[in-house]
Amino acid sequence: MAEVIPFQATRPAPDKVAHVVSRSYDEYRPKERKAVMAYNPFSFLHIIDPGFKFHKEVHGARRFAMVRNRYLEFMEEGILMREKTPSYYLYRTQQDTYTSCGIFCATATDDYRNDVIRKHEETLSYRETLFADYLQTVKFNAEPVLLTYPDQPQLDSLFRDIMKETPEYFFTTTDQVTHQLWVISDPDRIEGIQKGFAKVETLYIADGHHRSASSDLLARRMQQISNPAATGTYGYFMSYLIPQSQLRIRSFSRLLSGVGHQYTDDILIGLDRHFRIHEKGTMPFEPSQKHEFSMYLRGEFYALKLRKHSHSFADPLSALDTQILYQTVLKPLFGVQDLRKDSRIHYICASQNAIKMKKLIDKGTFDIGFGMTPVDVEELKAISDAGLKMPPKSTFIEPKLPSGLTIYDFQNPDL
Template sequence: MVKIIPFAAVRPTKDKVSLVVSRSYEDYPTNELNATLSYNPFSFLHIINPGYKFHHDISGERRFSLVRNRYLEFIEENVFTKDESPSLYIYKIKTRKGDFCGIFAGASVEDYQNNSIKKHEATLQTREELFKDYLKTVGFNAEPVLLTYPDNAEIDAIITTVTKEIPEYEFATTDKAVHYLWKISNLKIIDTIQQVFKKMDCVYIADGHHRSASSNLLSEELKSNNPDHTGKEPYNYFMSYFIPESNLKIYDFNRMVKDLNGLSKEEFLIQLDEHFRIENRGDDLYKPSKKHHFGMYLDGEFYSLYLRKHYEFSNSLSELDTHILYITVLKPILGIEDLRNDNRIEYGYGKYNTIKMKDFIDQDKFKVGFSLFPVKVDQMKKISDEGLKMPPKSTYIEPKLKSGLTIYEF
């Protein structure tokens, strides 16, 4: 059973919404970040980067408090307003790659704890604690967790009906995407959607493992400090965007390594031969077209690496290409134990991923690069169902949601 709740969102006013919403802070190159902060006083970036007002970098608890102050200023200046009644929100994004449509709602911390919300990625405790402290101080959540659910005809029908109405928002952003938001305040429709989710065994985290883990920590802390705890408090939920599995897009990350761990090119290829059938593709750009095929770029040439048929699998994780590359190449041959923190490895993603990888290696920034076939939703689900965890940077998932569109207060 999956529990979702409506919430009264704090949202930008219609005339400012396109100016307020932002991408994730880490997604901005320095020059674009500075330009946005300089020329757009309504950007949500001013809230999460409060030191800009003082031309000073601020971190830690001091920054968290200033984030809270900037947020309250946006409310006082009527950049944000709060909806009068709890609602669900249908959000649609039209992009050049396709359309995405889902529902903003509150997801249950209890579901997270009992594994009705399933995970596929390991989290770092330090990051969990840091973001928990941040949430506790600022008192709101502006970045939803991306959750995916099995396609459902009843929810699809409701979305089709609601989206025929005039939206609350319709605006474009500089990435040439068009955004739409519809508010569902009708209690009967809300209840119908809730009942459909109650019939589901589980949903899956697609993106936002640290955000959901931090919300869980915060809920436990506030619960323990509240002698009148009822279970209905806002901290028992966290803002999420629920999207059907068929509408989720998963792309690949490549891996680039700075050296061959003391091996010559020939020695490296000989060791690869144990697990892979290797073909030299020369300057023909090679990208894998199916699972267990890998691309490699080394010394000005592309290679295809096909996993040998005698390779044995033990569970769903052992079949995952990012895991296979780690246990056959990255760890035993190239000596990379810690995929998160070893500075000899970096990751790339995007439309021109393989070309960028080639350019970096040709410029001697890296010695070798690997491209992989994207993970499928069913693989992700199976790994979650078995309680296993993917290696970091196994999936690049879209949609990437904007910050500051709907805000959930605790």
Template sequence: MASIIPFKAVRPTRDKVSLVASRSYQTYTQAEREARLDYNPFSFLHIVNPGYKYDLELKGEDRYKLVKNRYLEFKEDAIFMQDNLPSFYVYKIVNREGNEFNGIVAAASIDDYEKDVIKKHEDTIEYREVVFKEYLKTVGFNAEPVLLTYPDNDKLSSIISDTQKERPEYEFTTTYRDTHYLWVINDAEKLEVISSEFSKINRLYIADGHHRSASSVLLSKEFEEQSLNNSYNYFMSYLIPESELLIHEFNRLVKDLNGMSKEAFLIKLDAMFRIENRGAILYKPSKKHHFSMYLDGEFYSLYLRKANYNISNALDALDTQILYKTILQPILGISDMRNDKRLDYSHGKSDLVTIKSKVDSGEFKVGFGLVPVSIDELKSIADEHLIMPPKSTFIEPKLRSGVTIYEF
């Protein structure tokens, strides 16, 4: 049973939230980051990049301490405030394509993570877990929720819908053309109903934020024998119903044909796929176990010869795994999909034109298009305690940092 509780968020004031909210640091180009740091003194980027004012690139403990200093300065300057009452936060995002996401920002239980009530489908890198754990330990806050999804629930949907009839605490549109809304729920009766409904849910699934949640678990274990407040036993999450989760595919690009000619490569593929040349017309697969391929100025459709491929579990049936087991590893010689420099990825929000342009430019030799992973596939992988190949899903919504902050 899931333990989801309210918390006292630290938040920007209403007049400054649009200036504070930022995408993840890594998603900005250097020019974009510098422009925001130069001309927006309220951007959350000033907190996560504290060395900018000194023209220094800081790392490790030195950076973490300055992050905490900048954060405290934002609080001292009344850019941030903390709610007086524990609250749930109804959060709505409408992206530039018109997709709508409605969920609740809350604190999720570390104990649920360890007991497999909160389920995972991606592997994590121990080094990154430890680094982020040390970061959290020093700065004392988390500013970006883990994205969790739950089975659609009529009672929770009704509460979210009724809350949204009131004036939102926040309403702002970003330069990325996403519009964000936030409502605060601190009525004791409503808080109890929300927590009670989540307690009836047996399984939650991490959609995005595996490293953030794993790092929070490490931090909780480090402090479990010390008399610290209960906040270390929870981590900030944004929970949305499964029907609103939007999953895009990650396509694959490879720099060479592993020493083979185009003709030899196609003959190798023929053993596992029925191949059709589609010419110069953009071809996007529409069914599971079907792939598109762009090679030497032409698109091909690849249909898996199912009689030649054994499916024994949910991972075997995943298209990213099929591509790996039938082409990337045995034919193109790519064993390490996380670190092989010959392999790159393009998420499905960038259409097949991206693959075509990168192959036509000579940067890559061949590109493969896939259909998106479904929510049922994601859940099956997690339920069977299996791990998806790297870059199997590009999931929306993408949250902004600094809108709600969880203090330890």
């Protein structure tokens, strides 16, 4: 059973919340980010980029210390406020036809360490260390880990009842996403949520592998250097828990450069070993089933359907389309050995992947592209349960959560 507990969030004052929350820092183009910060003094981006007010870029430990200063300034100025009692935070987001609902809570690093919270991606040690250093200095975390769990009717019913009430926050941001948040501090409701999650044996990381790994690294550090009370606070990290039926998973297409010297016929003959190949012409083509891939090469689309006799599935990873593409195409035909380090590989995820792929290849940025259907939740869980790891960029998972909506403060004494 996973430990899922309420916490005292730091969060925006209700009259400023629409101005405070931001997308993840890296989602902004530089010009857009500068424009937001120039005209919105309440944006959480001012905390993340503290050198902006001095018109100077700052890095490393110096930047981390300034992030902490800017966070405290937002608290002192009443832009951010601290919750008075430990609470859960029910959050509903809607964009176009996609709606999702889950809760912000604190989850235990022990559960991460003991595989109660399961992973499906590799992490890079330097990124774990960098983010742990950051958290240790700034003493708060504003970006939750996205976790998913099997649907629980008892929890769904409780959440529907709560959503009949007036939310604490109800606003729409300029990216046309509508946000609603309910603060759950009533002891009976807290008990009801805890009873609901007592039936959940395993949580799965959907997004945030480096954030969870860094939190665990920080907790282990604090066990060595801090007193037990401080260590207890660091033994948790902020998560957003969502039923698996409400996840939306999209696929990344793979684009490859540096293959211009290879003849089209040679590539097709190489593919024939593992695939039935169908010409699709010049119109953008998207695959529609598992083990089917699209390929765009020199003005033509092709459908590649895996031959049943050519590939055996020894485990859940070997049946994953991103792994099949790597093992049967990228590695043997184009010499891609390490997907994380090969500079010829580029990934795109767009509403119309085939159209964007065609544009990039037609203008010569890349030589060849491959598309596939999205990974589904059951594949993600099977790979996590088996202790296996997906190739990089196997999933683009939504919802993408805003920064600064709820903040987990490691110095909160009442957790």
